[in-house]
Amino acid sequence: MMATTHVFAALAVAVVVAAVAPQFAGVVAAAAILGGLFPDFDLVAGHRRTLHFPVYYAVFAVLAGLVAAIVPTDVTVGLAAFLLAAALHSGADLLGGGLELKPWRATSDRAVYSHYHGRWLAPRRWVRYDGAPEDLALAAVLALPALFVFDGRVRSVVIVMLVVSIGYTVVRKRLANAGEWLFGRVPASVLSVVPQRVVPVEDDRERTAE
Ligand SMILES: [Zn+2]
Numbered sequence: 001m002m003a004t005t006h007v008f009a010a011l012a013v014a015v016v017v018a019a020v021a022p023q024f025a026g027v028v029a030a031a032a033i034l035g036g037l038f039p040d041f042d043l044v045a046g047h048r049r050t051l052h053f054p055v056y057y058a059v060f061a062v063l064a065g066l067v068a069a070i071v072p073t074d075v076t077v078g079l080a081a082f083l084l085a086a087a088l089h090s091g092a093d094l095l096g097g098g099l100e101l102k103p104w105r106a107t108s109d110r111a112v113y114s115h116y117h118g119r120w121l122a123p124r125r126w127v128r129y130d131g132a133p134e135d136l137a138l139a140a141v142l143a144l145p146a147l148f149v150f151d152g153r154v155r156s157v158v159i160v161m162l163v164v165s166i167g168y169t170v171v172r173k174r175l176a177n178a179g180e181w182l183f184g185r186v187p188a189s190v191l192s193v194v195p196q197r198v199v200p201v202e203d204d205r206e207r208t209a210e
Pocket residue numbers: 039040048052089090093
């Protein structure tokens with residue numbers, strides 16, 4: 001799934017929190033956006049492993065949620081929302097495609113790494129790949145509540161992310177082909193210093209093997 005889809009899912013939850021506790025609407029929205037994006041910052045180093053914790057984020061989100069319920073401040077509520085968004089993201093990656101360069105070919109059995117289980121979890125492919133038409137449709141539906149409830153900067157962020165999502169969906173397959181073409185022409189000595197996940201490899205099972 002696209003990073004933006006994860007953000008919209010987190011914001012849909014933030015809408016519920018904002019309805020219950022409107023004084024925290026702003027901080028929850030900001031934390032949902034950051035937490036929805038955060039796991040994918042590992043794109044250049046151990047993607048879907050380094051910052052993806054499908055089990056641990058959820059455990060800490062529950063604990064942080066309890067603390068926030070007992071001592072509701074901007075910090076406790078924001079931290080709980082951030083962890084919940086990151087947990088949703090890491091869990092949702094399981095429902096998408098695999099880690100390969102062209103996930104629509106469904107050749108990889110790696111969706112997301114679970115540090116709790118100590119192994120890669122297999123992709124369910126409910127959404128076949130990030131930037132698939134169904135991914136964009138899901139993103140649009142999930143973005144709707146936030147568009148109606150939040151205003152100002154949050155709404156602007158949602159609109160920009162929707163535009164980015166549409167653009168990404170349009171060029172997704174061409175991007176993979178362009179990457180393949182480009183890296184096919186780069187000397188091996190240069191490739192060796194490029195972060196692992198940036199280099200497109202048709203079947204990266206060996207590359208990501210630990
Ligand atoms: Zn992810």
